[in-house]
Amino acid sequence: MKLEDDNYCFACGKNNPCGLKLSFKYLNGKLTTEFIPHKIYQGYKDITHGGIITTILDEVMIQAAIAEGMTPVTAEISVRFKNPLLTNKKVIAEAEIIKRGSRLIEAQSRLLNSSDGTVIAEASAKLIPSK
Template sequence: MEKEETLRIDNYCFVCGKENPKGLKAKFISSNGKAKAEMILYKEYQGYSGIIHGGIIAALLDEACAYAGISLGYYTVTAEIKIRYRKTLKVGEKIIIEAFAEQIKSKLIQAKAQIKDSKDTIIAEAEGKLIIKEKIEKS
């Protein structure tokens, strides 16, 4: 039987990696099952002219859920994510991304995330199920 590979962080994640020249470089702050980031997305990430691509929004929601799980002390991978888009996100608009982990069942974390604009209007929201891969060892 093959042993599962340990998850590694190398700062090249598309969403949060500081060293990925084509990444979003989102800076999440997380603790106690909550995660938050603020940012502005530019034309490089648009779909239709002047509108941020829905896949980029999905990636941000997924990452926020993962950070909420990480703040509980676990490395996770996404098993499922359900996204509801409520409003288009314009290029250059400031957004706030927030997530919280709702509960843990055996090897599963349930999380919710949302992206709001500066007027507190919800752009998109997500519900995610994250599989716990390993406990984060404190150094």
Template sequence: MDKEKTPIPIIEGHDCFACGTNNPIGLKLDFYRQGSSVCSDVVLSRNHVGWQNMAHGGIISTLLDEIMSWTVIYFKKAFSVTRQIQVRYLRPVPVEVPITVKGAITSDGTSRSCQAEAVLLDSSGKILAKGEGEFVLLSEDKLTALPEEFKEQMMDLFEKYE
């Protein structure tokens, strides 16, 4: 297995809860490519608890959805939105310790969609949660709600992705 971590550039200065650098309460995820996967290492804080010392299920779902989304963005070089996601919570996810979320494309689907999977791992590699999702691939002209500057920045990022 390829252990090299190749950083994946993202757009700085936006408000996404999961990866935005401007969101004061966000997760501020960074991404890297490792073989055929996109990964992110994160330490959740006490602000992310559900039950005492355990991450809230909504945060876990967000991590899985975000890593699958960036996996699609990176490997498909396309804008995408989540059509559906299925999450399996296998073990409690602790806060204040390093965890890794890892995504991969599982099926190219059609020219307008694809499937991805994700796992959330503890530091020993044990799977704590996993997810599967279907993602709709969108052309730039379908994203009328996004500012033109943001779309241009994303198109520039696509050019940088291997």
């Protein structure tokens, strides 16, 4: 299957009116993005939904692989939630590729409170290069 980008990706698509509209920086093998989760992304009152956190962690790992010239899809993801992410608080997500193979890519990411560096969540994933 050929993967195409039409700018409607929920995580990074600039044309998706409901999306997160993430943008990325890649430097020295690490990809980063900043995000402020507004109240529309909450689960419990004033706490960002875990699915939004997982989406961000997944997307930065995919984008790290793209920055290194690959076009993968996620085969498996594991997320460990460490602290709640309050709404309207800026966070930084970062990711890097740990292992690059022809059939499998391993990546890791984490979400940090931008004001004090507290780890909100960490993830690892196995990505499959598309053909």
